[in-house]
Amino acid sequence: xxxxxxxxxxxxxxxxxxxxxxxxxxxxxxxxxxxxxxxxxxxxxxxxxxxxxxxxxxxxxxxxxxxxxxxxxxxxxxxxxxxxxxxxxxxxxxxxxxxxxxxxxxxxxxxxxxxxxxxxxxxxxxxxxxxxxxxxxxxxxxxxxxxxxxxxxxxxxxxxxxxxxxxxxxxxxxxxxxxxxxxxxxxxxxxxxxxxxxxxxxxxxxxxxxxxxxxxxxxxxxxxxxxxxxxxxxxxxxxxxxxxxxxxxxxxxxxxxxxxxxxxxxxxxxxxxxxxxxxxxxxxxxxxxxxx
DNA sequence: CCTCCATCCTGTGGGC
DNA sequence: TGCCCACAGGATGGAG
Numbered sequence: 001x002x003x004x005x006x007x008x009x010x011x012x013x014x015x016x017x018x019x020x021x022x023x024x025x026x027x028x029x030x031x032x033x034x035x036x037x038x039x040x041x042x043x044x045x046x047x048x049x050x051x052x053x054x055x056x057x058x059x060x061x062x063x064x065x066x067x068x069x070x071x072x073x074x075x076x077x078x079x080x081x082x083x084x085x086x087x088x089x090x091x092x093x094x095x096x097x098x099x100x101x102x103x104x105x106x107x108x109x110x111x112x113x114x115x116x117x118x119x120x121x122x123x124x125x126x127x128x129x130x131x132x133x134x135x136x137x138x139x140x141x142x143x144x145x146x147x148x149x150x151x152x153x154x155x156x157x158x159x160x161x162x163x164x165x166x167x168x169x170x171x172x173x174x175x176x177x178x179x180x181x182x183x184x185x186x187x188x189x190x191x192x193x194x195x196x197x198x199x200x201x202x203x204x205x206x207x208x209x210x211x212x213x214x215x216x217x218x219x220x221x222x223x224x225x226x227x228x229x230x231x232x233x234x235x236x237x238x239x240x241x242x243x244x245x246x247x248x249x250x251x252x253x254x255x256x257x258x259x260x261x262x263x264x265x266x267x268x269x270x271x272x273x274x275x276x277x278x279x280x281x282x283x284x285x286x287x288x289x290x291x292x
Numbered sequence: 293c294c295t296c297c298a299t300c301c302t303g304t305g306g307g308c
Numbered sequence: 309t310g311c312c313c314a315c316a317g318g319a320t321g322g323a324g
Contacts, residue, residue, distance in 0.1 A: 012317060043301090071318080089317050090302080105302095124301045126318065141319075168295060177319080185317065276297070277317070 013087035015182035016225035021093045022068045033062045036111030044107045047130045057131040070181025072142045088126030094119040149182035160211045163203040171199030172275040186255045191217045193254045198286040199279040254280040
């Protein structure tokens with residue numbers, strides 16, 4: 001079992017990290033125009049139907065707004081051009097001066113006004129960037145996202161409808177971005193712990209009260225993560241790898257804590273695999289079977 | 293449509 | 309000390 005510190009050595013970007021990135025980019029970049037584009041690894045724009053379009057579509061475009069939906073960033077440019085970015089497993093965004101040395105794996109670099117650069121750093125290249133027209137955006141996976149977990153959380157009744165009849169584990173359904181957009185493996189486990197629901201429970205087996213608890217846990221868990229990101233956002237150290245690991249370590253209740261005592265009841269946290277992903281839980285606080 | 297599973301990729305650390 | 313290998317995970321796409 002890898003140690004907690006190794007597991008958390010590089011934070012996987014989830015909704016709070018993406019929202020922090022959105023805020024980080026907004027003020028310095030909105031109103032500026034693209035003066036240069038460099039793609040260091042073609043794989044990063046693999047979703048671009050015509051690769052050469054990535055550069056030509058962005059050059060000269062003025063940034064109007066920086067939006068987010070789920071874990072996707074949407075940079076809205078004039079002429080109806082949208083730059084869709086996803087940080088994948090290991091991506092992060094940096095702002096830098098043009099002369100500054102690039103961090104390793106700075107795979108996509110976009111220059112604004114010849115004064116500031118947006119760099120997408122992503123060693124594992126699970127992330128991507130793509131420049132799309134409104135027509136292309138409408139059929140992009142971002143268009144199939146469910147409501148945003150932070151800004152548009154569905155009511156309990158709608159959430160319960162979405163889970164009705166579903167036999168897949170609730171943990172897997174929380175990770176399904178078409179139902180709710182923004183939860184990843186870490187926060188899904190934290191949400192389930194807070195809701196006192198075991199991740200292996202079939203989605204349709206949750207009663208109304210349990211669905212209500214799961215829904216109610218999403219906001220506080222994400223906002224706690226956002227506060228952690230927001231706090232250290234002031235510190236440029238945030239931009240370096242591992243800069244925030246410590247902050248998260250203290251916050252997590254179950255993720256990565258197998259063998260350690262539950263912060264609520266002391267029972268050792270356990271790990272199992274659900275949908276090919278780790279699920280961490282407390283079997284006392286989150287009974288695997290619904291109590292009668 | 294739903295569920296399950298393989299695939300992409302590379303830094304990291306555990307084991308030998 | 310150094311090498312090897314398993315592991316981590318978000319999204320996608322195919323099979324059943």
